[in-house]
Amino acid sequence: MKCLDDFRLRFGSREYVPIMIGGMGVDISTSDLSLEAARLGGIGHISDAMIPTVSDRRYDTKYVRDKLKQYKYNVANTNKSEVQFDLGLLEEAQKTHVTRTMERKRGDGLIFMNCMEKLTMNGPKETLRVRLRAAMDAGIDGITLAAGLHLGSFGLIEDHPRFRDVKLGIIVSSLRALVLFLRKSARTNRLPDFVVVEGPLAGGHLGFGMDWAQYDLHTIVAEIREYLIAEKLDIPLIPAGGIFTGSDGVSFLEAGAAAVQVATRFTVSHECGLPPDVQQHYFGANEDDIEVNNTSPTGYPMRMLKSSPSIGSGIRPNCEAYGYLLDGNGNCAYINAYNRELALHPDAKRLKVMDKTCLCTHMRNFDCWTCGHFTYRLKDTTHRRADGTYQILSAEHIFHDYQYSKDNKIALPAVEACEPAKSA
Numbered sequence: 001m002k003c004l005d006d007f008r009l010r011f012g013s014r015e016y017v018p019i020m021i022g023g024m025g026v027d028i029s030t031s032d033l034s035l036e037a038a039r040l041g042g043i044g045h046i047s048d049a050m051i052p053t054v055s056d057r058r059y060d061t062k063y064v065r066d067k068l069k070q071y072k073y074n075v076a077n078t079n080k081s082e083v084q085f086d087l088g089l090l091e092e093a094q095k096t097h098v099t100r101t102m103e104r105k106r107g108d109g110l111i112f113m114n115c116m117e118k119l120t121m122n123g124p125k126e127t128l129r130v131r132l133r134a135a136m137d138a139g140i141d142g143i144t145l146a147a148g149l150h151l152g153s154f155g156l157i158e159d160h161p162r163f164r165d166v167k168l169g170i171i172v173s174s175l176r177a178l179v180l181f182l183r184k185s186a187r188t189n190r191l192p193d194f195v196v197v198e199g200p201l202a203g204g205h206l207g208f209g210m211d212w213a214q215y216d217l218h219t220i221v222a223e224i225r226e227y228l229i230a231e232k233l234d235i236p237l238i239p240a241g242g243i244f245t246g247s248d249g250v251s252f253l254e255a256g257a258a259a260v261q262v263a264t265r266f267t268v269s270h271e272c273g274l275p276p277d278v279q280q281h282y283f284g285a286n287e288d289d290i291e292v293n294n295t296s297p298t299g300y301p302m303r304m305l306k307s308s309p310s311i312g313s314g315i316r317p318n319c320e321a322y323g324y325l326l327d328g329n330g331n332c333a334y335i336n337a338y339n340r341e342l343a344l345h346p347d348a349k350r351l352k353v354m355d356k357t358c359l360c361t362h363m364r365n366f367d368c369w370t371c372g373h374f375t376y377r378l379k380d381t382t383h384r385r386a387d388g389t390y391q392i393l394s395a396e397h398i399f400h401d402y403q404y405s406k407d408n409k410i411a412l413p414a415v416e417a418c419e420p421a422k423s424a
């Protein structure tokens with residue numbers, strides 16, 4: 001019986017532990033979490049979702065306050081087309097996050113940036129270009145193109161001096177999406193260095209419709225692998241979504257995958273950005289406490305705890321401060337939903353908006369509790385304390401459990417003496 005440590009992920013002549021911790025925005029996959037993965041010889045992700053906001057919290061900048069000040073006159077206006085990100089400041093924020101993370105890197109692993117195309121930031125092409133290039137300038141090891149087809153993304157960076165040196169990959173959920181990406185990127189004469197194949201059991205946004213349950217990750221990976229072999233394309237495949245034990249991972253590596261991407265188990269680590277009280281909600285969840293719904297304004301279904309405070313919340317759109325989902329013409333599906341409810345209930349003290357949510361505000365406040373399908377198994381990965389709460393784990397413990405466990409076993413952590421303080 002094998003464990004994940006019997007395999008290695010190869011990029012050229014370099015070898016890595018075949019465990020990648022997936023990007024989790026907004027700052028749920030923190031620098032600290034990604035740095036642990038790299039220290040242990042694997043691959044970690046930071047995320048550039050709402051990067052100016054993250055920078056304010058982490059690095060004491062004032063981007064959000066200043067943007068709100070600049071556009072305060074527009075707060076009551078339903079038309080948000082004037083609310084733009086300053087590209088120079090966006091570049092600065094991205095560079096700060098990447099630089100500060102990379103200068104703390106230890107060990108033989110890598111740090112990648114998860115970069116979601118659906119964060120259109122009221123200027124889809126310009127803002128994405130700045131985000132990608134700034135991360136490359138600041139020394140990121142790799143970029144994972146996420147939440148979108150990214151048909152033009154390689155084109156935005158093909159003249160960057162590091163275009164052929166930074167590891168570039170994409171997340172897809174179907175062979176069709178991969179083929180489209182490869183066709184559109186062929187002009188740049190560069191293949192992706194890896195492809196993450198994300199199945200329907202993942203956390204965050206799903207690359208499926210509400211019929212997600214009809215799809216199976218093993219089947220999608222096999223289909224993509226057959227295609228790559230037929231086309232003589234040697235691109236490492238990295239399955240993701242619902243890989244809960246090391247043995248789950250081994251089943252993919254034995255079928256030809258190069259590594260696995262995992263996330264949900266790390267949501268209950270000390271290094272993860274979720275506040276401790278939210279982590280307890282993740283631990284306590286049962287299977288029927290989790291749903292896939294359409295409340296994200298991106299148009300992608302999203303998996304989350306049904307108890308997420310974001311669901312039904314009818315707060316005023318916060319686009320002047322945030323505005324990460326504005327489509328380039330000042331639109332976001334939440335603005336429409338909010339205005340509809342406001343027109344129907346003009347005197348309501350507290351508006352309820354059930355069909356969409358102000359994702360920026362709620363992700364920023366850790367009030368949208370997105371999670372993977374197997375979140376209900378997290379309680380089996382730790383000890384329950386006398387007061388009914390669950391013991392938070394170290395990222396190292398979870399990483400090593402993935403790396404060395406066999407026979408679908410999950411190693412429990414040592415019982416804590418007292419809770420270590422969570423890093424800021």
Ligand SMILES: Cc1cc2nc3c(=O)[nH]c(=O)nc-3n(C[C@H](O)[C@H](O)[C@H](O)COP(=O)(O)O)c2cc1C
Nearest residue numbers: 022023024025146202203204241242262263264372
């Ligand atoms: C809390 C949470 C937030 C996530 N946020 C993102 C994100 O911002 N971008 C992204 O590409 N994937 C995101 N994901 C997906 C993960 O990166 C990963 O591919 C997937 O969840 C792996 O499946 P698992 O959680 O079952 O291990 C998120 C997952 C979780 C659990």
